Amino acid sequence: MLSIKNCGIMLEPQMGMTMLEVVSTARLVERLGFGYLFRSDHLLPTDNRRGVDSPECWTSLGALAASTTDLRFGPMVTPIGFRNPALLARMACTLHSFSGGRLQLAVGAGWYESEYRAHGYPFPPFKERMSQFDEAFSVISSLVREGRADFDGSYFSAHTDCLPRPDGKVNVIIGGRSKPLAAMAARRADEWNVFLSPPETYSLLKATFDSALDGRSVVVSETGPFMLGRDPGQLESFARMQASWLKSEASPQETLSRLKARDAPVGSPEEFLEKVGRKVDAGIERFYFQLLAPENTAMLELLAETLKGGV
Structure with a gap:
């Protein structure tokens, strides 16, 4: 059975959040x-806004x-x-130790070329990024798991303790x-x-x-958007709030239709749980729900209530 402790919230601060909003x-x-x-690691807004x-x-x-304890x-x-990667591993170990073992280190190969170019980072083709990622992961995993890396590759090298x-x-x-x-x-x-x-x-x-x-x-986990409301009116209101925060001209109906087309959990608490339940049956064990309008604390509270079985 899905527990709220196996669920989390995903923030996209690059879309206009302040540090105080992230912490609160x-x-x-x-x-x-x-x-x-979780929060994204982007250097620029990913919708081309500046x-x-x-x-x-x-x-x-x-x-x-x-600012948090648990x-x-x-x-x-x-x-x-x-x-x-060696520096990243040291950063991760420092935060993990300071926080009492709470850091989750999620890494990837990157995809948003504009932010790379804007900050002077090279953005090679996917095949080369995968080769770089393979080497970087070797360095990172050795340092965070074993406390030392001795590695020489084509892109990265490290000979150090963590x-x-x-x-x-x-x-x-x-x-x-x-x-x-x-x-x-x-x-x-x-x-x-x-x-x-999409399921396929x-x-x-x-x-x-x-x-x-x-x-x-x-463990298999999924990150993605959602939309939850007690009734159709509240659902549309929340969809309108999200579009406003993202500076989108989409109507509530368009927002909801697009989310449903992507197989996102959308609807009443009962519909939401039914969709999430199907995903659990498909092998997903943890869910990190993307809160695209962080000011919408009412939907966040409803999500918590729904996951706790209070609806």
Whole structure:
């Protein structure tokens, strides 16, 4: 049975949140009983808007570590092209130790070319990014799991200890919707996170993932949007609020239709739970619900109530 402790909230601060909003939302998420809070690691808004706040990920994670006590938190996901992998591992171990073992380290190969170019980072083709990711993951996993890396590759090298040592195991997550990343997660990660996908796409990725497991136990999680309301009127109101926050001209009906077309959990609490239940039956064990209008605390509270079985 799905528990609220196996669920979390995903924030997109690059879309205009302030640091204070990130921290206050995390505190609310913790008070409501969720187990996890993730935030994106983007350097620019991902809808091509400019001139809005986009607080840097790892700086804000330090604030979250200091502002919460039980909530597990992390990036979803950190592109390895932004930071040297040995440095990233040390950052992760430092936060994990400081927070009492709560950091979740989710890494990926990156996808948003504009933010790479804007900040002077190279953005090679996917095949090369995968080769870089493979090497980076070797460095990161050695440092966070074993405390030392001795590695020389074509892109990265590291010969160092990782101190402070992590306070307990760091949960290492690989996020991605490609077959190579799904297979790599099965072989080397503690958790595979897939962004919301149509059922047929997820089934193909899950088959690749399952075939590569070789007896390992790896958690499967999903990140994606949702829309929840007690009745059609509230549902439309929440859809309108989300469109306004995202500066979208979509009508509530258009917003809801697009979400349903993507197989997102949408509707009343009962409809929401039915959709999530089907996803659980398909092998998804954890859910990180994307809150695209963080000011909508009423929907966040309804989500918590729904997951606790109070509706």
